[in-house]
Amino acid sequence: MPKNGKKLKEALAKVDRAKSYPLQDGIDLVKSSTYAKFDETVDVSVRLGVDPRHADQMVRGAVVLPNGLGKDVRVLVFAKGEKEKEARDAGADFVGAEDLVAKIQEGWFEFDTAIATPDMMGVVGKIGKLLGPRGLMPNPKVGTVTFDVGRAVKESKSGKVEFRVEKAGIIHAPVGKVSFDGEKLKENILALLDALVKAKPSAAKGTYMKKICISSTMGPGVRLDVSEVSAQL
Structure with a gap:
């Protein structure tokens, strides 16, 4: 088995895996545990009390993070005529129709959102x-099929995040960069969690948000106190 590097061991040592941290403490811990030479992405993972095998318990949606993602999002738009011009004017990186379909069929995927x-x-x-x-x-369902392409492009460019529950009942989503100050990360995390709460299926019973963890790309996961976080929503 591969051995953990010295920097990762030092980062792991900072986190008490048996403890659930208040949101701000968790954010500070994630920021202090990073060691990569690049600006790592901060991710949130939430275990939900749903069974995605049932259609009426599927959780899916999108949210525009108040402080963006800290990266340039490449947006592709399938449109023609006036809507093609609207997309270009809004800042879309790639706009087209059958020509883009053919390009993708050839193996081209140099975009982040369609x-x-x-x-x-x-x-x-x-x-x-x-x-x-x-x-x-x-x-x-997440606003990416719409005639209001101008708005959709601007939202994607400004930090729109889509989320969808996996088979195991977990949602993963990026919420910014470790270079963000703590308050901006906190606002982004709460915006995502608020969107998750609003997307709660009526068929879901019992505890909805069972576990919340945050982590950087290379750093250890930090478990959050669900009750403390929920009180801020």
């Missing part, structure tokens, strides 16, 4: 099996 007008979904559907597994398929 948006489509409803009338383009017949064309986009041809590459659904390529976009879906990568989490890039436009979907009306």
